Amino acid sequence: xxxxxxxxxxxxxxxxxxxxxxxxxxxxxxxxxxxxxxxxxxxxxxxxxxxxxxxxxxxxxxxxxxxxxxxxxxxxxxxxxxxxxxxxxxxxxxxxxxxxxxxxxxxxxxxxxxxxxxxxxxxxxx
Numbered sequence: 177x178x179x180x181x182x183x184x185x186x187x188x189x190x191x192x193x194x195x196x197x198x199x200x201x202x203x204x205x206x207x208x209x210x211x212x213x214x215x216x217x218x219x220x221x222x223x224x225x226x227x228x229x230x231x232x233x234x235x236x237x238x239x240x241x242x243x244x245x246x247x248x249x250x251x252x253x254x255x256x257x258x259x260x261x262x263x264x265x266x267x268x269x270x271x272x273x274x275x276x277x278x279x280x281x282x283x284x285x286x287x288x289x290x291x292x293x294x295x296x297x298x299x300x301x302x
Contacts, residue, residue: 203231205248212239213250 215225215236222240226233242248283294 201231203235206251208239209243209248209250211236212243212248215240216250 211225211229211231214220215222222236223233226236239248243250285292
């Protein structure tokens with residue numbers, strides 16, 4: 177039977193435990209978002225992603241939940257489409273009256289050599 181008392185005459189154990197750091201790791205939001213986005217890719221397993229980054233699967237699930245609630249912004253993937261605001265080269269004067277001609281309702285958008293023209297009669301676009 178082993179005696180686990182604090183007897184000073186008992187020999188010391190050869191086992192040594194070393195604690196490094198303060199115990200809790202701080203994860204920056206951009207790294208959390210990157211890990212959560214990686215776990216959302218098709219075919220990925222949360223446990224594997226967590227192990228690869230040195231965190232717990234529960235943390236990854238929490239970061240995914242926060243992203244779903246809008247509390248954590250995930251990085252956009254290359255396949256994601258996004259909208260870009262269109263800026264007009266010339267502003268229409270505030271006192272201008274809309275004309276009834278169809279040519280007045282033409283919208284042309286040019287970007288990197290591509291041109292899109294919408295020549296349908298549109299409602300007032302101010």
